[in-house]
Amino acid sequence: MERKLQVSVKKVSPLIGERFPLPYYATPGAAGMDLCACLDEPVVVPPGGKVRIPTGIAIQLPSPAYVALVFPRSGLASKHGINLANSVGVIDSDYTGEIQCVVVNQEQTMYTIQPGERIAQLxxxxxxxxxxxxxxxxQPTERGSGGFGSTGK
Structure with missing residues (x-):
């Protein structure tokens, strides 16, 4: 069973399609589409710093029954300490502006984001x-109001 949803995509930058691809699924089993840094030149993220990175695209979801979530890429986080400042970005169905990613460098060394580098996933x-x-x-439950660590797991 093929599950496809029609989502409108607008190029906000002329670099999309010319130098950088639209978001894409890297493998047939991928849940997220890779988002690329739509940059003219490399951008340095200093240790502990954060930088807003454009993706060059805007989307329009078909209805309020859907949300687009922007997640960090696990490879960037585990290898280089590059994460999203807000952990997960929420693209509401009524937002049609450019998708931008605020990346944060959690390491002690600077990291350079290259034009076209895959920086997040949608x-x-x-x-x-x-x-x-x-x-x-x-209604009562077994756990009740037990907070962090209350399940003992």
């Missing part, structure tokens, strides 16, 4: 909006 998921109902008490 995952599109279904969304349910909650209809909150105020109650005086919540």
């Amino acid at each position: 995952v599109i998921l279904p969304v349910l909006q909650a209809d909150l109902r105020l109650v005086d008490e919540l």
Whole structure:
């Protein structure tokens, strides 16, 4: 069963398609599409610093039933300490501006992001909006209000 969702993509930079690809799935089993740094020249991220990196694209999701999430690339994080400053970026269905990634360098050495380098991944998921109902008490559970580490695992 093929599961495909039509998502509109707009080139915000002329470098897309000319020097850099649209987001793409690196393998048939990939959940996320790789996002590339749409840069004219390399950008240095100093130790402990953060830099906003453009992707050169904007998207339009088909309805509020979907969200696009921007996740860090595990290879950049594990090998070079490069992560996203907000951990996960949320692209709401009504946002149609350029997708940009604020990367943070968690290492003690500078890192240079190269033009076209894969810097993050884009995952599109279904969304349910909650209809909150105020109650005086919540149903009891085995865990209850036990917080961090309360399950002993």
